Amino acid sequence: MSLGQDSTPWRLAGFFVLWIIRKEKYFLFKFIKVTLQSQFDKMVTAKDRKLAYNIRDLVSKLNRGLRKQAGNWEQLSIAEENVVRALLVQQEALPSELCSQLDISSQFMSQVLNRLEKLGYISRKPSKTDKRKSLISLSKDMMLKVEQKRKQKEDWLALMISKKYNKQQKEQIAQAIELLAQFHD
Secondary structure (H helix, E strand, C coil): CCCCCCCHHHHHHHHHHHHHHHHHHHHHHHHHHHHHHHHHHHHCCHHHHHHHHHHHHHHHHHHHHHHHHHCCHHHCCHHHHHHHHHHHHHCEECHHHHHHHHCCCHHHHHHHHHHHHHCCCEEEEECCCCCCCEEEEECHHHHHHHHHHHHHHHHHHHHHHHHHCCHHHHHHHHHHHHHHHCCCC
């Protein structure tokens, strides 16, 4: 029997070989995952996990407290706040860049930008390289509001620190911040 006349056995053999390869890859992947997890478990102690939980929990609580103090003008959505934050960092961006950076569809981004523009928080100007595209940036009024909001948050934090902690505790907080800042470096 030649391959051209009836290739069914060869096809079956090919499928079988592919099935075996997939199974081996699956088991190899599982083995690597289990090995890496066991190495991770050896390196990370229960105390490390507890510290990580406590830091994350504290950051969440501080974030909520800061949001309460500064308020949310115009009740911005999370997506709108994220666009504002991105523009604070980038100064200006194309809508497509904001879409990919924030993982938002172009249709939804268009709605977000239209609302922010209606509120006077952003401005649009034509791109120098491609006049069909528009660059988005924060308006001057929005920049002032952001600075006011930051100042409100910092004032609230400073007041809480001055009320709750003595001089020695404040020094300990400063040392802890130095240690935690190493995460970012």
